[in-house]
Amino acid sequence: MPTMICDTYGATEAVPWLPSPFQGSFMARGRGGYTHAMVVRLKDIAAELGVSVVTVSRALRNRPDIAEETKAKILERVKRLNYRPNLTARSLVTGRSSLIGLVVPDLIHPFFAEIAKGLSAKLREKEYYLIVSSSESDAQLEQDEIEHMLAHHLDCFVVASCQKDPESLRRIGEAGVPLVLIDRSFPRFACNFVGVDDYKVGELATEHLIAQGCKRIAHLRGPATNVGNHRAEGFCNTLRRHGMALPDGYIVACGEAADSDGERRGRRAMEEILALKPRPDGIFCFNDTVAMGAMDRAFEAGVRIPRGMAIVGCGNFHYSSKLQVPLSSVDQRSREIGERTAKMVMTLLGKPPSARPRNVVLAPELMVRASSRMN
Amino acid sequence: MPTMICDTYGATEAVPWLPSPFQGSFMARGRGGYTHAMVVRLKDIAAELGVSVVTVSRALRNRPDIAEETKAKILERVKRLNYRPNLTARSLVTGRSSLIGLVVPDLIHPFFAEIAKGLSAKLREKEYYLIVSSSESDAQLEQDEIEHMLAHHLDCFVVASCQKDPESLRRIGEAGVPLVLIDRSFPRFACNFVGVDDYKVGELATEHLIAQGCKRIAHLRGPATNVGNHRAEGFCNTLRRHGMALPDGYIVACGEAADSDGERRGRRAMEEILALKPRPDGIFCFNDTVAMGAMDRAFEAGVRIPRGMAIVGCGNFHYSSKLQVPLSSVDQRSREIGERTAKMVMTLLGKPPSARPRNVVLAPELMVRASSRMN
DNA sequence: GCAGGTTACGTTAGCGTTTACGAAGATTGC
DNA sequence: GCAATCTTCGTAAACGCTAACGTAACCTGC
Numbered sequence: 001m002p003t004m005i006c007d008t009y010g011a012t013e014a015v016p017w018l019p020s021p022f023q024g025s026f027m028a029r030g031r032g033g034y035t036h037a038m039v040v041r042l043k044d045i046a047a048e049l050g051v052s053v054v055t056v057s058r059a060l061r062n063r064p065d066i067a068e069e070t071k072a073k074i075l076e077r078v079k080r081l082n083y084r085p086n087l088t089a090r091s092l093v094t095g096r097s098s099l100i101g102l103v104v105p106d107l108i109h110p111f112f113a114e115i116a117k118g119l120s121a122k123l124r125e126k127e128y129y130l131i132v133s134s135s136e137s138d139a140q141l142e143q144d145e146i147e148h149m150l151a152h153h154l155d156c157f158v159v160a161s162c163q164k165d166p167e168s169l170r171r172i173g174e175a176g177v178p179l180v181l182i183d184r185s186f187p188r189f190a191c192n193f194v195g196v197d198d199y200k201v202g203e204l205a206t207e208h209l210i211a212q213g214c215k216r217i218a219h220l221r222g223p224a225t226n227v228g229n230h231r232a233e234g235f236c237n238t239l240r241r242h243g244m245a246l247p248d249g250y251i252v253a254c255g256e257a258a259d260s261d262g263e264r265r266g267r268r269a270m271e272e273i274l275a276l277k278p279r280p281d282g283i284f285c286f287n288d289t290v291a292m293g294a295m296d297r298a299f300e301a302g303v304r305i306p307r308g309m310a311i312v313g314c315g316n317f318h319y320s321s322k323l324q325v326p327l328s329s330v331d332q333r334s335r336e337i338g339e340r341t342a343k344m345v346m347t348l349l350g351k352p353p354s355a356r357p358r359n360v361v362l363a364p365e366l367m368v369r370a371s372s373r374m375n
Numbered sequence: 376m377p378t379m380i381c382d383t384y385g386a387t388e389a390v391p392w393l394p395s396p397f398q399g400s401f402m403a404r405g406r407g408g409y410t411h412a413m414v415v416r417l418k419d420i421a422a423e424l425g426v427s428v429v430t431v432s433r434a435l436r437n438r439p440d441i442a443e444e445t446k447a448k449i450l451e452r453v454k455r456l457n458y459r460p461n462l463t464a465r466s467l468v469t470g471r472s473s474l475i476g477l478v479v480p481d482l483i484h485p486f487f488a489e490i491a492k493g494l495s496a497k498l499r500e501k502e503y504y505l506i507v508s509s510s511e512s513d514a515q516l517e518q519d520e521i522e523h524m525l526a527h528h529l530d531c532f533v534v535a536s537c538q539k540d541p542e543s544l545r546r547i548g549e550a551g552v553p554l555v556l557i558d559r560s561f562p563r564f565a566c567n568f569v570g571v572d573d574y575k576v577g578e579l580a581t582e583h584l585i586a587q588g589c590k591r592i593a594h595l596r597g598p599a600t601n602v603g604n605h606r607a608e609g610f611c612n613t614l615r616r617h618g619m620a621l622p623d624g625y626i627v628a629c630g631e632a633a634d635s636d637g638e639r640r641g642r643r644a645m646e647e648i649l650a651l652k653p654r655p656d657g658i659f660c661f662n663d664t665v666a667m668g669a670m671d672r673a674f675e676a677g678v679r680i681p682r683g684m685a686i687v688g689c690g691n692f693h694y695s696s697k698l699q700v701p702l703s704s705v706d707q708r709s710r711e712i713g714e715r716t717a718k719m720v721m722t723l724l725g726k727p728p729s730a731r732p733r734n735v736v737l738a739p740e741l742m743v744r745a746s747s748r749m750n
Numbered sequence: 751g752c753a754g755g756t757t758a759c760g761t762t763a764g765c766g767t768t769t770a771c772g773a774a775g776a777t778t779g780c
Numbered sequence: 781g782c783a784a785t786c787t788t789c790g791t792a793a794a795c796g797c798t799a800a801c802g803t804a805a806c807c808t809g810c
Contacts, residue, residue, distance in 0.1 A: 086796050087528070087797095318694065418766075468767055752810105757804105
C-alpha cells in the first residue's frame with residue numbers, strides 16, 4: 001500500500017477559526033472574497049479614538065509630527081485590536097513592496113538552499129520577505145517566472161540564472177527593478193553580482209592536486225557558462241604555469257550536470273578517463289555530484305582513491321564529507337553569498353537604479369579530505 | 376586569504392537598465408521611489424486607444440462583455456507595450472494576492488526543500504507564488520514571521536510548525552486566512568493537514584527490524600511533538616504486538632535533533648546504547664541525521680553494521696544512500712507532500728474559511744539498504 | 751501684541767486596479 | 781414598430797493606505 005491516503009487522522013475537534021477576541025465591531029472585507037473574518041483597518045482605529053486616519057498612520061510609522069500622548073493612546077488600541085497594516089495598500093502608494101524575488105535553478109540543491117536561507121535570514125531583520133522560484137534549470141521557465149514576478153512589483157530580484165543569453169534579464173532593469181546576479185554572471189552583461197571567484201576555484205583545486213604529487217591531472221568540466229569556463233580556465237592556466245602537460249582527452253565535458261543528472265554524467269565521464277593511457281592520477285570535477293559519480297565508477301574499476309587517483313570536487317555539498325571516501329571539495333561559501341547578497345540588496349534599495357553595478361567576489365576555500373590527501 | 380573580496384570581476388560595460396523600447400510616452404511612477412523606469416498602466420493603454428480603462432481591464436481578464444474586435448486591438452497593444460498588470464493594485468481590490476506563505480523550520484533540510492519545490496512547482500501552474508521563511512526551529516521566530524507575513528495579506532499559509540502550543544497558529548485563522556499544516560500536527564487542534572502517518576513510520580521500521588531477525592530493538596526518539604510521539608508509539612506497539620521486551624534505557628531521547636545538531640545527539644545517544652547490557656541489535660532512529668551520528672559512533676566502538684547492529688533511520692535524506700554503509704530509511708514522501716499540499720491549497724482558496732478541515736495522510740515507504748539488510 | 755515659527759492635527763487627492771451600475775446602440779420577438 | 785432583450789461600452793466608487801498641503805493652536809522673542 002504505497003500510496004494509501006486516508007482522511008481521518010489526528011483529533012478533529014474545533015475549527016481553528018475561533019471567534020475573534022474583539023466582538024465583531026468591524027465587519028468583513030466587502031467584495032473581494034468570502035472572508036468573514038474581521039480585519040481591522042486604520043479607519044476603525046481612527047473611528048474608535050475619534051481621530052483621523054492619518055493620525056493613526058503617523059503613530060504607526062513613528063512619524064515626528066504627532067503628540068506622544070496621542071501616539072501612546074493609538075498604539076495601545078492598535079495592539080489591543082491586533083491591527084496589522086495592510087502592506088498591499090501601503091505598497092500601492094509607496095511603490096515598495098518589501099518583497100524580494102529569488103530565482104534559482106534548484107531549491108533542493110544545498111548550495112542554493114543555503115543561499116536562500118542566508119538571504120532570508122538577513123532580509124527578515126529589515127522586514128523584507130523572499131518570494132522564491134525554482135526554475136528547474138529551464139531557461140524558458142526562468143524567463144516566464146521572472147516575467148510573472150515582475151507583475152508583483154518586487155523591490156529587487158536575485159537571480160542565479162540559467163539563461164544562455166542575458167537578454168531576458170534586461171527586462172528586469174527596464175521595469176525599474178534592481179537585479180543582483182548570484183553565482184552565475186554573463187560575459188558582456190554588467191550587473192550587480194555576488195559569487196565566488198570561479199577562476200580561483202579551478203586554480204585552487206589544481207594547485208592542491210599538484211601539491212599532492214599528481215602528475216597527470218584531468219578535468220571533468222561543466223557547461224560552457226561563465227562558471228564552467230572560469231573553472232576550466234583556472235585549471236588550464238595552473239597546469240600551464242607549472243609546465244604540466246594537458247593531453248587530448250584530459251578535459252571531459254559533463255554538460256549541465258544538474259543534481260539529479262550529475263552522478264550519471266560523472267560515471268560516464270570517468271569511463272572516458274579510465275580508457276586514457278596514460279591514465280590520469282588526479283581529477284578536478286566540476287561539482288561534487290559529478291565527483292561522486294566519477295568516484296563510484298572508479299571504485300568499480302578497482303581504482304584506489306586517493307593513491308590511484310586523487311579527486312577534488314566543487315561545492316562542498318553537505319554529504320561530501322560523509323561519503324565512503326570523504327570527498328575533497330572547493331567550498332562555494334553559499335552562506336556568505338546569501339548574507340552578502342542581502343546586504344547588497346539593502347543598499348540597492350536606497351540607490352537610484354542607474355547606479356554603477358557592484359561586484360562582490362568571494363574567495364573559494366578548499367576543504368581537503370581523504371579523496372585527495374596523500375600523506 | 377580566506378575572505379578576499381574584490382570589486383572588479385567580469386566585464387563592466389553597459390548598465391542593464393537600457394532605454395526602453397517604447398519612447399518614454401509614459402513617465403515615471405510619481406512619489407514612491409526614484410524609479411525612472413516607464414511603467415505602463417491600464418490608463419496608458421486606454422488613452423492610446425481611446426477607450427476607457429475598464430474596457431482594457433476587461434480585455435485583459437478575458438471578460439465576456441467586450442467585442443472580439445476591441446479585445447484583439449487591446450491585446451495587441453498590451454503585448455507591444457509590454458504591459459504587466461499591477462498585481463498589488465489588483466490585490467487591494469480583489470482581496471487576493473496570489474501569494475502563499477510557506478514557513479518551515481529549515482530551508483536547507485532536504486525534506487522541507489523538497490516540499491517547497493513540489494509546492495512551488497504546482498502553484499506556479501496557477502500563477503501563485505510562494506513566500507518562504509525559515510524559522511530555524513525557533514518557535515518565537517516562527518510566530519513573529521507569521522505575524523509579519525499576515526500583514527502581506529497572503530491567500531493561504533502552509534506551515535511546518537515548531538510551536539509547542541498551536542495557540543499562535545489560531546491567529547492565522549482569525550485573520551481569515553486558510554492554513555495547512557504540513558508534517559507536524561497538534562493533538563487538540565483540528566486543522567487542514569498534509570503529511571505522513573508517523574505512527575505507521577514507527578510500525579514500518581520496527582516490523583522491518585523484527586523481520587530481519589533483531590531481538591533487542593531500541594529507539595532513539597525525537598521530541599515530544601506529535602511526530603516524535605507517533606513514531607515512538609508505533610515503535611512500542613509493534614514490539615508489544617510481537618511480544619518483545621522493551622527494557623529500561625531502550626528508548627533514548629534525542630530532543631529536537633535538528634539538522635546541525637542531530638549528528639551530535641545521535642552520537643551521544645549511541646553511547647548510552649553501547650553501555651546497555653544486553654546491547655541492542657537493532658536501532659530505529661528518529662531521523663537520518665541522528666542515525667548518521669549514531670552509526671559513526673557505533674563504528675568507532677567497533678560495532679559492525681548491520682550484523683552487530685541493524686540501523687533504520689527516517690526521512691530518506693539525499694545522502695543517506697551514499698553513506699559508507701548506506702542507511703535504511705523510512706521515506707517521508709516529501710515531494711508528494713509538496714504536491715498534495717498545493718492541491719489542497721488550491722481547493723481551500725475556493726472555499727469559505729469555515730469549511731471542515733481536511734487531512735491528507737500519506738503512507739510512509741521503507742527504503743531498505745545495507746544498514747539493516749541481513750541476507 | 752504681533753510677525754514668525756513650531757507643534758499637532760485634519761483634509762484632499764491620489765496609488766492602479768476592479769466592481770457595480772447605468773446607458774446607448776444593436777438585435778430580437780411578435 | 782415598439783417593448784424587451786442582448787451586447788458593448790463608460791462612469792463612479794471603492795480597496796486601505798500615504799504624501800502633500802493646509803490650518804488651527806500654541807509658543808517664542810522683543
